[in-house]
Amino acid sequence: MSKLVAFEKMGGRSSLILINKIFYDKVYKHPWLKQYFEHISQQLIENQQVDFMQKVLGGENLYVGKAPPVAHMHIMINEDIFQVRKKLLEEAFIEAQAKPELISKWLSLDNSFKRVIFKDSTAQCKRRFNTDSILDFPNDEKNA
Template identity: 30%
Template sequence: MTETHAPVVTYMGRSVAVRTNETVLNALLRAGIEVPFSCKAGSCQTCLLKCLEGELPERTQRGLSETLRAKSYFMPCRCKPAGDMQLAPVNADDLLAEKASAAPTESEIPYPETDPALWMELQQDGDKVRKILEAFYDMVYADEQLAPFFENVQKEHVTDKQYVFMKRCLLGEKVYFGNRPRNAHHWMIISDELMDHRQALMLKSLRANGLTQDQIDRWVRFEEHFRGDIVKQETWPKRMGGQDIVFEGVGQEVFPIALICDYCHAEIPAGTTVVVHHRRGLVSCPACASGAPLT
């Protein structure tokens, strides 16, 4: 039997064997290599890298300018390599136009004016608020552009949090204690176009659940109220107690309890040194972090 060669990507002096159906970006992150990223679906172009050697599938450059494509820039979040690749970080001199920085505001957008009547209307025939959110997140988790933002996050958990958040918005009751939209989305590069796409899915759910146009307009008011805290061209630091808190990068930590590797799902004995991706909270066991092929 012929042994299949796993493609190897080399970046910043590290070589990583890419696993079956794994993207270049996920392989680098698994190995604990710091690479900028956000949407992981090719929408934000944050993870842009330069290919020095190797074949670039067409979809990895889709949406890039002619200049960037000609200089072999590509999106590793879209690349499942067919062979070995030599990669390099972005050279600022290659970028002819800089992205305009969207400076974060000093404070979060306050909650909007409540609409308790809408909440009551949506409770008259069962709990339509929950039904709306369940149908919406079913679509989000199946959506190529939005699903990567929720990697390793249970759909039921997200639905429950959004349900309580909407209850806080509509009724004004202090029942939500999670992050407000600015902090919850601080690391996500979300354009107006992507936000519009997200809103289109919400409209589908609202209509499918039988809301009148008046009820839809009132619901959408809450959705659009926080757009300024969500749409951005660069990541923002998390802001807590008036201070900017940065949750980025990777590091090595020793945990006193046994863990499960988020990549190969093998058990990691207590006391093992593991690689932790701080933003996502994911853990790589020593084998996955080494970049070696699976045995």
Template identity: 25%
Template sequence: MWQALGEGSVLRAVLEDFYSRVYEDPRLAPFFHGVTMKRAVEKQFLFLRQKFTGEKVYFGDRPRNAHHWMVISNELFDYRESIMLDCLRRHGLPEHLVERWRALENSFRSDIVKDKPWNRKIGDIEIPVSGFDEVTLDVGSLCDSCGNEIDAGVTVRYHLRLGTVYCPDCMYSIGE
């Protein structure tokens, strides 16, 4: 597979083609709000490179945690897959390897398809999908709402899943 993907050059072209379509798609684009296309391509490239070569180059979340908050139906999974398979064929991947790719993606179906968000799991600890908590900062930061500086020692509100931080002036103006 790795050779057919041009030792990565074809894989990168496939992913750039795929994500350019995804970021324009009204059903799929909302899942990538706040994530640059370059970042999405790079993460997927490293994940697939590791899958196809065995090299330890991907240090991101496994599919279950990466998609834990996304409500994705079987139909939406199939829809996304059809776009990927079209991209693979457009870039000349032989049909037997397209089917191998499909099998790889489908091996993660049970980690991605769900009718409600899951808590993220790190070991035995579950991290909630939504909600806020407060913390006193050890180092300074910026407010994700107003953009103002927040000094170390200030208590802020932060979103449990997103990690967005809100200064004392903004911390209660945001919704649950």
């Protein structure tokens, strides 16, 4: 089976649009995660993610954005935030009735990207541009 046929069988682009919409609705409402996205519109990040996931899942490559290490170099990403994000993503898969093969491929790709965006401390975060802030917010729910 060709990569493109396999991508369509997993649900194709329309399935990525639906999952990302449900997922980012949750992210933009989440008290901790939403703070990381204040500078960027939900529609823009959804569009970037749909193109990015389409590329890495074997669909047509329309993605012209940054590779994950550069896109996240100013963001403090540790196990805690990765797991909170993953939980919202798993909820989105269920609500969108995503195909099991799409879910397992997506989660395994995310695990590989985790290795290249993970930081042990904020000292490892670097600004991409002078105008960037280092994004690191406390998880108040955990401390409550």
